[in-house]
Amino acid sequence: xxxxxxxxxxxxxxxxxxxxxxxxxxxxxxxxxxxxxxxxxxxxxxxxxxxxxxxxxxxxxxxxxxxxxxxxxxxxxxxxxxxxxxxxxxxxxxxxxxxxxxxxxxxxxxxxxxxxxxxxxxxxxxxxxxxxxxxxxxxxxxxxxxxxxxxxxxxxxxxxxxxxxxxxxxxxxxxxxxxxxxxxxxxxxxxxxxxxxxxxxxxxxxxxxxxxxxxxxxxxxxxxxxxxxxxxxxxxxxxxxxxxxxxxxxxxxxxxxxxxxxxxxxxxxxxxxxxxxxxxxxxxxxxxxxxxxxxxxxxxxxxxxxxxxxxxxxxxxxxxxxxxxxxxxxxxxxxxxxxxxxxxxxxxxxxxxxxxxxxxxxxxxxxxxxxxxxxxxxxxxxxxxxxxxxxx
Amino acid sequence: xxxxxxxxxxxxxxxxxxxxxxxxxxxxxxxxxxxxxxxxxxxxxxxxxxxxxxxxxxxxxxxxxxxxxxxxxxxxxxxxxxxxxxxxxxxxxxxxxxxxxxxxxxxxxxxxxxxxxxxxxxxxxxxxxxxxxxxxxxxxxxxxxxxxxxxxxxxxxxxxxxxxxxxxxxxxxxxxxxxxxxxxxxxxxxxxxxxxxxxxxxxxxxxxxxxxxxxxxxxxxxxxxxxxxxxxxxxxxxxxxxxxxxxxxxxxxxxxxxxxxxxxxxxxxxxxxxxxxxxxxxxxxxxxxxxxxxxxxxxxxxxxxxxxxxxxxxxxxxxxxxxxxxxxxxxxxxxxxxxxxx
Amino acid sequence: xxxxxxxxxxxxxxxxxxxxxxxxxxxxxxxxxxxxxxxxxxxxxxxxxxxxxxxxxxxxxxxxxxxxxxxxxxxxxxxxxxxxxxxxxxxxxxxxxx
Numbered sequence: 001x002x003x004x005x006x007x008x009x010x011x012x013x014x015x016x017x018x019x020x021x022x023x024x025x026x027x028x029x030x031x032x033x034x035x036x037x038x039x040x041x042x043x044x045x046x047x048x049x050x051x052x053x054x055x056x057x058x059x060x061x062x063x064x065x066x067x068x069x070x071x072x073x074x075x076x077x078x079x080x081x082x083x084x085x086x087x088x089x090x091x092x093x094x095x096x097x098x099x100x101x102x103x104x105x106x107x108x109x110x111x112x113x114x115x116x117x118x119x120x121x122x123x124x125x126x127x128x129x130x131x132x133x134x135x136x137x138x139x140x141x142x143x144x145x146x147x148x149x150x151x152x153x154x155x156x157x158x159x160x161x162x163x164x165x166x167x168x169x170x171x172x173x174x175x176x177x178x179x180x181x182x183x184x185x186x187x188x189x190x191x192x193x194x195x196x197x198x199x200x201x202x203x204x205x206x207x208x209x210x211x212x213x214x215x216x217x218x219x220x221x222x223x224x225x226x227x228x229x230x231x232x233x234x235x236x237x238x239x240x241x242x243x244x245x246x247x248x249x250x251x252x253x254x255x256x257x258x259x260x261x262x263x264x265x266x267x268x269x270x271x272x273x274x275x276x277x278x279x280x281x282x283x284x285x286x287x288x289x290x291x292x293x294x295x296x297x298x299x300x301x302x303x304x305x306x307x308x309x310x311x312x313x314x315x316x317x318x319x320x321x322x323x324x325x326x327x328x329x330x331x332x333x334x335x336x337x338x339x340x341x342x343x344x345x346x347x348x349x350x351x352x353x354x355x356x357x358x359x360x361x362x363x364x365x366x367x368x369x370x371x372x373x374x375x376x377x378x379x380x381x382x383x384x385x386x387x388x389x390x391x392x
Numbered sequence: 393x394x395x396x397x398x399x400x401x402x403x404x405x406x407x408x409x410x411x412x413x414x415x416x417x418x419x420x421x422x423x424x425x426x427x428x429x430x431x432x433x434x435x436x437x438x439x440x441x442x443x444x445x446x447x448x449x450x451x452x453x454x455x456x457x458x459x460x461x462x463x464x465x466x467x468x469x470x471x472x473x474x475x476x477x478x479x480x481x482x483x484x485x486x487x488x489x490x491x492x493x494x495x496x497x498x499x500x501x502x503x504x505x506x507x508x509x510x511x512x513x514x515x516x517x518x519x520x521x522x523x524x525x526x527x528x529x530x531x532x533x534x535x536x537x538x539x540x541x542x543x544x545x546x547x548x549x550x551x552x553x554x555x556x557x558x559x560x561x562x563x564x565x566x567x568x569x570x571x572x573x574x575x576x577x578x579x580x581x582x583x584x585x586x587x588x589x590x591x592x593x594x595x596x597x598x599x600x601x602x603x604x605x606x607x608x609x610x611x612x613x614x615x616x617x618x619x620x621x622x623x624x625x626x627x628x629x630x631x632x633x634x635x636x637x638x639x640x641x642x643x644x645x646x647x648x649x650x651x652x653x654x655x656x657x658x659x660x661x662x663x664x665x666x667x668x669x670x671x672x673x674x675x676x677x678x679x680x681x682x683x684x685x686x687x688x689x690x691x692x693x694x695x696x697x698x699x700x701x702x703x704x705x706x707x708x709x710x711x712x713x714x715x716x717x718x719x720x721x722x723x724x725x726x727x728x729x730x731x732x733x734x
Numbered sequence: 735x736x737x738x739x740x741x742x743x744x745x746x747x748x749x750x751x752x753x754x755x756x757x758x759x760x761x762x763x764x765x766x767x768x769x770x771x772x773x774x775x776x777x778x779x780x781x782x783x784x785x786x787x788x789x790x791x792x793x794x795x796x797x798x799x800x801x802x803x804x805x806x807x808x809x810x811x812x813x814x815x816x817x818x819x820x821x822x823x824x825x826x827x828x829x830x831x832x
Contacts, residue, residue: 732815
């Protein structure tokens with residue numbers, strides 16, 4: 001049974017001091033419902049993606065929390081998978097609709113990170129790693145720095161190639177009014193930014209952001225009735241060891257490769273068919289590795305392609321990656337990211353992305369990773385090529 | 393027969409020079425070096441403490457040849473046990489893999505807590521209660537900035553495995569005795585970080601009275617004199633006192649120098665005398681006699697006579713104890729960081 | 735306050751690793767420390783290949799450069815500065831083999 005996305009929306013991403021998690025969710029949800037021509041009373045189930053509300057704010061039970069906020073009394077679930085919480089919430093919602101259990105599911109991803117000190121946030125994020133990693137005092141930049149060094153030593157990947165990811169994503173974010181950052185940067189600026197964990201520097205790292213994103217998933221029957229649906233044609237989720245020490249390889253994320261394989265197989269497409277993708281660039285190295293894990297480039301080759309700007313809007317021949325600005329420039333409210341990626345791809349496939357519209361896109365992909373690769377969720381969507389019309 | 397079956401020592405590799413500390417407090421480095429006789433002292437890493445140092449020494453002591461689960465007792469002497477209540481000895485015992493059939497206790501008697509462990513273990517072995525006992529002296533010595541102790545308070549640990557098998561003993565414990573009193577020359581109150589001392593009172597009425605007292609008691613008890621020995625080892629609170637006491641007792645430079653580690657590592661408190669002994673054992677030939685006297689403020693001295701056996705040569709072939717290997721110099725700010733003062 | 739029971743339960747794992755030797759397969763130097771590790775910063779963290787598994791831990795007492803391929807040994811050190819009421823957390827760190 002096919003499954004489709006109707007309305008999908010995000011809030012502004014950034015340091016939103018005076019906007020509460022409730023307000024963030026209300027905003028994203030009301031916009032998504034409106035665009036779907038649905039009311040909350042039409043919704044059969046609510047899936048919430050979030051990672052840090054318990055660790056930072058002491059608040060668990062988010063299914064009930066947001067159900068109350070939205071005036072919803074049906075089944076409500078919090079799904080957590082570190083930075084993949086949003087993608088996993090979407091996956092679970094889609095599985096529920098595909099199974100015939102529900103017809104209309106509301107998925108919302110939300111994270112409020114700026115209420116707390118950066119050190120406490122960094123410690124909370126390490127909840128995504130293993131106990132041994134926390135005991136060693138390693139941070140998330142540190143874990144990805146270890147992956148970066150391994151990739152650089154095996155393939156000769158350079159710091160400039162990593163920096164090119166950040167440059168591209170900032171370039172895209174300038175065109176996204178919802179993005180956390182809207183400034184252009186250069187490779188030189190990235191290389192000159194303060195070191196966080198060698199070889200990663202400040203501008204190699206995604207920021208601490210607030211934000212929410214929502215999407216309505218509906219069954220085929222419901223989708224046929226209304227606005228331009230965007231079809232979910234394939235999805236895959238896979239797991240790997242919690243900590244880096246358990247991985248067989250440290251120059252790629254096996255969970256992402258396997259999740260992608262499942263998604264490609266279900267969708268009956270291959271990497272060459274993907275025209276627009278939102279991938280998980282929590283750090284520049286993460287996008288570089290993602291491009292190889294998703295099969296867009298052979299291992300070791302993605303760096304050169306990034307330097308050649310092959311994936312940048314306006315220059316790309318075939319595939320644009322992270323038109324929203326990615327995690328780096330659009331921002332990374334952890335639980336919201338996976339859903340925001342869906343919102344972006346859905347908008348691209350509907351032709352409603354305005355200044356950052358990728359031309360003639362028919363098939364798009366989202367790639368959302370939890371922790372240093374412990375879990376990955378890949379979704380593939382199909383719409384009509386560059387229709388330029390369609391409400392939301 | 394009771395004696396040393398194996399030993400190990402561990403001194404952290406970091407050193408701070410007397411002249412670096414003197415520079416900070418605008419003292420004359422040459423004057424301090426001459427008056428204290430210390431060139432540089434060992435400084436532990438930020439994440440080391442008496443437990444980790446003691447464990448390193450014990451691991452080197454046991455090597456691959458001695459089974460930890462044969463050890464019937466472990467006594468750890470220190471002035472810097474990390475807990476006021478919770479034994480260092482069982483933390484070390486657990487990491488060594490001693491098992492559960494053993495007696496453990498922590499000792500404290502300023503710088504002689506390590507040698508106190510040896511006396512007690514000798515008693516346990518003699519009474520037949522245990523066959524092997526591990527005596528450890530370990531300290532990460534603390535001192536208040538600008539205090540004279542700052543030039544000498546060092547870090548180190550030594551572990552001695554004592555046993556009763558004449559096939560294994562490399563140095564027999566021939567005799568021992570002690571001299572004790574209530575003398576407030578150096579102390580640290582519970583909950584207070586840095587020790588206090590009474591200046592020159594730590595000299596004649598404290599160190600010298602007790603070391604000479606115990607030494608003379610032992611000479612008398614065993615009817616021996618300095619010339620009967622090949623080596624002497626004394627507690628080294630600085631580079632002057634042990635030189636003076638050796639001379640006053642009638643020992644020669646040749647007998648004394650092999651144990652004289654203080655100028656290079658400072659005073660690792662409960663490990664001082666024991667590291668001096670380890671230094672001698674690294675070169676002693678079979679059938680040589682060692683006269684050793686420790687000192688702990690408060691105050692007391694434990695005096696020992698050791699006699700090396702024929703097994704010591706074979707032992708040295710196997711052991712890979714690098715007593716004082718590579719060293720790295722640090723400056724004063726780093727010293728303050730590593731000693732957790734800042 | 736940390737969990738004494740967890741610390742106690744994990745002692746076995748630490749004992750197994752003590753003294754084991756391995757090779758660095760990747761590393762980083764953390765300059766912006768994790769909360770609770772400020773005094774140790776900057777510090778090296780290494781991913782080490784031991785005989786039967788990989789392990790991640792701090793590399794301490796470093797003199798000179800750190801590089802993939804260097805041999806290391808597992809030692810026991812304090813993991814963090816304990817709070818006043820904490821049981822002291824001892825754990826595995828690595829040192830370079832000369």
